[in-house]
Amino acid sequence: MSNTLPQKDIPKSGWKQDPAGVQADILEIATEIFARSGLSGTRIDEIAALTRTSKRMIYYYFGDKEGLYARVLEAAYAKVRAGEAGLDLDGLPPEQALYRLVAFTFDHHRAHPDFIRLVMIENVHQADYLRASEVIRRVNTAAIDGLAGIIARGEAAGVFRPGLDPVTLHWKISALSFFNVSNRPTFSALFGADLFSDAAQNALRDDVAQTVLASVRMPR
Amino acid sequence: MSNTLPQKDIPKSGWKQDPAGVQADILEIATEIFARSGLSGTRIDEIAALTRTSKRMIYYYFGDKEGLYARVLEAAYAKVRAGEAGLDLDGLPPEQALYRLVAFTFDHHRAHPDFIRLVMIENVHQADYLRASEVIRRVNTAAIDGLAGIIARGEAAGVFRPGLDPVTLHWKISALSFFNVSNRPTFSALFGADLFSDAAQNALRDDVAQTVLASVRMPR
DNA sequence: AATACTTTTAACTATTCAGTACATTTTGCC
DNA sequence: GGCAAAATGTACTGAATAGTTAAAAGTATT
Numbered sequence: 406m407s408n409t410l411p412q413k414d415i416p417k418s419g420w421k422q423d424p425a426g427v428q429a430d431i432l433e434i435a436t437e438i439f440a441r442s443g444l445s446g447t448r449i450d451e452i453a454a455l456t457r458t459s460k461r462m463i464y465y466y467f468g469d470k471e472g473l474y475a476r477v478l479e480a481a482y483a484k485v486r487a488g489e490a491g492l493d494l495d496g497l498p499p500e501q502a503l504y505r506l507v508a509f510t511f512d513h514h515r516a517h518p519d520f521i522r523l524v525m526i527e528n529v530h531q532a533d534y535l536r537a538s539e540v541i542r543r544v545n546t547a548a549i550d551g552l553a554g555i556i557a558r559g560e561a562a563g564v565f566r567p568g569l570d571p572v573t574l575h576w577k578i579s580a581l582s583f584f585n586v587s588n589r590p591t592f593s594a595l596f597g598a599d600l601f602s603d604a605a606q607n608a609l610r611d612d613v614a615q616t617v618l619a620s621v622r623m624p625r
Numbered sequence: 626m627s628n629t630l631p632q633k634d635i636p637k638s639g640w641k642q643d644p645a646g647v648q649a650d651i652l653e654i655a656t657e658i659f660a661r662s663g664l665s666g667t668r669i670d671e672i673a674a675l676t677r678t679s680k681r682m683i684y685y686y687f688g689d690k691e692g693l694y695a696r697v698l699e700a701a702y703a704k705v706r707a708g709e710a711g712l713d714l715d716g717l718p719p720e721q722a723l724y725r726l727v728a729f730t731f732d733h734h735r736a737h738p739d740f741i742r743l744v745m746i747e748n749v750h751q752a753d754y755l756r757a758s759e760v761i762r763r764v765n766t767a768a769i770d771g772l773a774g775i776i777a778r779g780e781a782a783g784v785f786r787p788g789l790d791p792v793t794l795h796w797k798i799s800a801l802s803f804f805n806v807s808n809r810p811t812f813s814a815l816f817g818a819d820l821f822s823d824a825a826q827n828a829l830r831d832d833v834a835q836t837v838l839a840s841v842r843m844p845r
Numbered sequence: 846a847a848t849a850c851t852t853t854t855a856a857c858t859a860t861t862c863a864g865t866a867c868a869t870t871t872t873g874c875c
Numbered sequence: 876g877g878c879a880a881a882a883t884g885t886a887c888t889g890a891a892t893a894g895t896t897a898a899a900a901g902t903a904t905t
Contacts, residue, residue: 580804
């Protein structure tokens with residue numbers, strides 16, 4: 406009797422194609438959700454609900470959950486590294502250049518907590534997805550080259566100790582800047598949130614930069 | 626016909642009760658699995674398969690997945706803090722005491738990667754479970770008290786800068802020691818694993834301790 | 846206007862997995 | 876040795892969820 410049948414004649418019309426926009430929208434939402442919930446904690450349906458499109462399109466463009474996660478990771482690195490590009494330290498004397506670099510890194514990490522959380526999650530996964538991305542690996546050596554230049558100038562000027570290793574120095578700067586964001590929840594749960602007020606963070610940024618400087622200076 | 630039937634007359638007998646042992650066994654395995662896979666990534670069935678008991682007992686003793694995770698977290702903190710108890714620095718001059726404390730922390734973190742990973746996971750979860758545990762919160766102020774003592778002695782002796790904050794100093798020591806373990810996967814994926822050989826780690830430990838010392842010393 | 850690509854809608858499948866029901870065995874206690 | 880409580884085993888259930896199917900309509904390309 407055709408009772409199960411359709412009033413489906415509403416012709417769905419009036420939409421534009423926008424492949425790039427759809428993908429960007431999905432990536433933006435997925436970044437938030439993955440950063441908040443991790444890889445296995447994330448529900449594709451939750452992402453889908455927050456985008457302006459549907460779950461179907463996520464699979465259409467990204468294949469599966471891991472594919473989406475991998476793309477999110479690449480996009481996050483690309484965005485953050487792009488933000489670092491504006492920094493030009495060649496004109497400064499080596500000590501000032503290093504101070505500026507540390508202070509910038511400290512602020513930059515603070516300004517991108519989602520990125521930090523994605524890196525944390527990647528570390529829990531033994532960096533499996535990061536290793537798989539050739540794009541990401543290439544970009545990061547630039548940071549080392551910049552540091553090597555500062556070190557060379559400082560050493561030549563006699564203000565830095567000889568024999569400094571740029572990778573170790575980068576490690577040190579990263580450790581202090583990264584931990585500040587990554588471990589804020591547990592640290593403030595254990596010791597209070599005083600250290601994370603704006604004022605305290607400004608002081609801490611200077612403290613960190615001075616600490617790094619002290620560790621490279623020529624002992625008198 | 627009785628063909629589907631049983632040689633099941635083996636009367637299942639011959640087991641001993643061992644509540645404490647069973648719980649300890651579950652906690653040990655669960656610590657590994659949670660540290661490897663996170664909260665949502667962990668499968669209770671996987672834990673059960675690796676213990677000498679069954680899933681049934683996990684729920685019997687720990688209620689649910691989150692209950693087990695919370696107990697794992699507490700046990701991990703308890704174990705790690707117990708390992709720190711042996712350190713007695715009161716007899717040393719302040720600079721030596723601080724050096725020893727930093728070097729010990731660096732090694733201690735390295736020796737307990739599962740603990741570090743649990744803390745990382747906790748940070749991804751905004752420290753929700755850590756905050757809920759009163760046990761954990763109490764223990765950690767001891768670390769600050771110890772540092773405050775060293776600072777006071779160093780300041781009195783005129784070798785440390787005045788006005789040092791023990792929480793900030795603890796933050797600094799933790800950052801350098803924690804990052805070394807937590808971010809090893811991504812860091813070595815990006816910059817190579819050289820920094821993580823035993824020899825390089827020994828050098829890094831000294832570098833870190835000297836860095837911390839340089840940051841607290843009285844400027845000349 | 847033919848053809849390939851993009852988007853929508855909506856239901857559907859198959860599996861994984863947290864948590865449970867219920868029976869059985871051990872143990873401490875009287 | 877009998878009873879209650881604690882401990883354990885086995886099998887099951889129900890919900891969540893990654894990923895699919897199908898059909899059709901709109902849009903871009905040439």
